[in-house]
Structures are given as C-alpha cells and as structure tokens.
Amino acid sequence: MTTTFHAEPIAPTALGELRIRDDAGSPPHPFTDEEGDAPLRCCLRSSTVGERIALVSYAPLRRWAARTAADPGAYDEQGPVFIHAEECGGPAGDDPGYPWARPGALRVLRRYDSRGHITGGRMLDLPGDADAALEHALAEAFADPTTAQVHVRAVEYGCYHFRVDRP
DSSP states (O other): OOOSSOEEOOOHHHHHHHTTSOTTSOOOOOEEOSSOOOEETTTTEEOOTTOEEEEEEEOHHHHHHHHHTOOOGGGOOOEEEEEESSOOOSOSSSOOOSTTOOTTOEEEEEEEOTTSOEEEEEEEEOOSSHHHHHHHHHHHHHTSTTOOEEEEEETTTOOEEEEEEOO
16 A cells, blocks of 8 residues: 555664663663564564564654754653664665554554644544555544644554654
8 A cells, every 4th residue: 555644663863862771761671572563663563573672661752842842841752662672774665554554453643733732633443444544544634734743652552653744
C-alpha cells in the first residue's frame, strides 16, 4: 500500500542519546530479545529473536519542542519504547506503511498543534484493512488546519509508536 502520510521513526540523534541515557534520566539496559515481535521505534519494524534491543523512556513532544521552541507544557509525555541497542540504519525502503497496523489492535491518534498542545484525539479499533483505517483517520486529523503532527500510540500500554507530520 502506498500511503499519503509518512510514519516517522525516532530521529537518529535522539536514538544516540537514548542509547546513553533515556528521557527519564536512566541508562538503558540492553538485552537479547528471546521472544521477538517487540515494536522497534528506530526502524519501524518488529524485532526478531536474538536481536539486541533496549526498552527506554522517550518523550517525543519534549524533544520536538527543544528543536522548535514549542512549549507542550502539561502535554509533555514520556513512556516506554523499544529500540535497537546499537545503531540500525532506520527503516528499510522508502515507504514502510503504517507499522503495527494489525486488525484488532487498539490505537489512539493524538493531534498536536505547532505549540505542542493537544488539539484532539481519536481511538481506533483497527479493522481488517488496518492501513486504510489509519490513512482515513490521519486524513481526518490533518483536515484540521491547526494540526501540526499526530502521534500514534497503543491503547493497551500507552506506548508511542510513531509520529506523522503535516504533509
């Protein structure tokens, strides 16, 4: 599927910093993945058994605000994300589509304006055509001219999955 909206992984600069100290101020504790299927936010794919990964705390709005002079205030969130323990090169290919768009998964799409303030959100129970449902929900979010970016998160654990910027 070709997507209209581009899913953004965690930026390489941020990943380098997270591999030293995460956004909660803790050092990472890399481990060998014995189960696979952890959602890796560095390359927007699921892990495979035997890969070295780390679970770190990440604050996407805080990092974005530091680059743009936005002030998310109380909307600044941090939460757990899986990343490769070492640099991985990011997503393979030009358009990875919408990662972790699995039928039956619950996702929340949170809209933020240029100040980093939340302007709305939507919960999505992904149907059989999960990519099309995400495509439609993102088009709906960006129909609001104040929406600068959308964060896609898992409802079950609150984990940040990826960001989509206004096209």
